[in-house]
Amino acid sequence: MNHEIIYLEKAQWKGFNLPIGYTTKEYYDVTLTDAANGFGIRIQKRDFPAPVTHSQAEYDYPDKLYADWWEKAEAFGVVENGRLLAAVEICPEDWSNRLIVTELWVSETLRGKGYGKKLIDLAKAETCRRKHRALILETQSCNVNAVDFYLHQGFRLIGLDTCCYANNDLARKEVRLNMGWFPEEAES
Numbered sequence: 001m002n003h004e005i006i007y008l009e010k011a012q013w014k015g016f017n018l019p020i021g022y023t024t025k026e027y028y029d030v031t032l033t034d035a036a037n038g039f040g041i042r043i044q045k046r047d048f049p050a051p052v053t054h055s056q057a058e059y060d061y062p063d064k065l066y067a068d069w070w071e072k073a074e075a076f077g078v079v080e081n082g083r084l085l086a087a088v089e090i091c092p093e094d095w096s097n098r099l100i101v102t103e104l105w106v107s108e109t110l111r112g113k114g115y116g117k118k119l120i121d122l123a124k125a126e127t128c129r130r131k132h133r134a135l136i137l138e139t140q141s142c143n144v145n146a147v148d149f150y151l152h153q154g155f156r157l158i159g160l161d162t163c164c165y166a167n168n169d170l171a172r173k174e175v176r177l178n179m180g181w182f183p184e185e186a187e188s
Contacts, residue, residue: 003110005076005077005119005122008075008076010066016065017062018063018064020063020103020105021054022054024142025052026144027048027052027142031044032162052142054140063105065087066089070102074089075089075090077119078110088101088119088122090126096133097133097134098134098136098180099135104137106119117153124181134182136179137178137180138176138178140174150179155180157178158178158180159177160176161178162175162176
């Protein structure tokens with residue numbers, strides 16, 4: 001069955017909890033080094049000794065649609081019988097002329113059926129339509145499936161933050177990875 005992606009009205013969907021969670025056997029290990037003439041950053045895929053599961057229960061700010069701090073957010077998704085099955089939320093970052101993917105979620109029932117790609121394609125189209133210079137997002141170094149998906153969709157690493165989630169993100173193997181997609185690169 002092919003589901004239509006629709007606009008998710010803020011009045012109806014504000015505060016909707018996205019049950020984002022995953023289990024992984026791998027992570028991207030981030031190593032930072034200081035040198036007299038600069039810095040070194042190395043990111044390598046490695047195996048965890050045992051599978052690691054992350055869920056919303058771990059975090060103070062669970063993933064929700066239309067969070068107050070994303071004032072200009074817009075959400076799109078797949079709804080069946082009043083039940084949300086997939087969603088992407090985007091928000092302009094006006095000062096830098098970039099569009100941010102603030103949320104991306106696909107339910108277990110729709111995973112592997114191309115809906116993540118369809119939602120990212122929608123965000124890319126909005127980036128171009130609105131003439132933003134880039135589409136950006138964040139993911140975690142331990143969410144290998146997400147990182148690999150974004151790379152496959154034409155995103156590239158544009159930065160990282162080693163203390164975004166806690167002061168020991170490097171040791172926990174959960175480093176924020178910032179990724180970007182650039183319309184002019186997609187055209188070539």
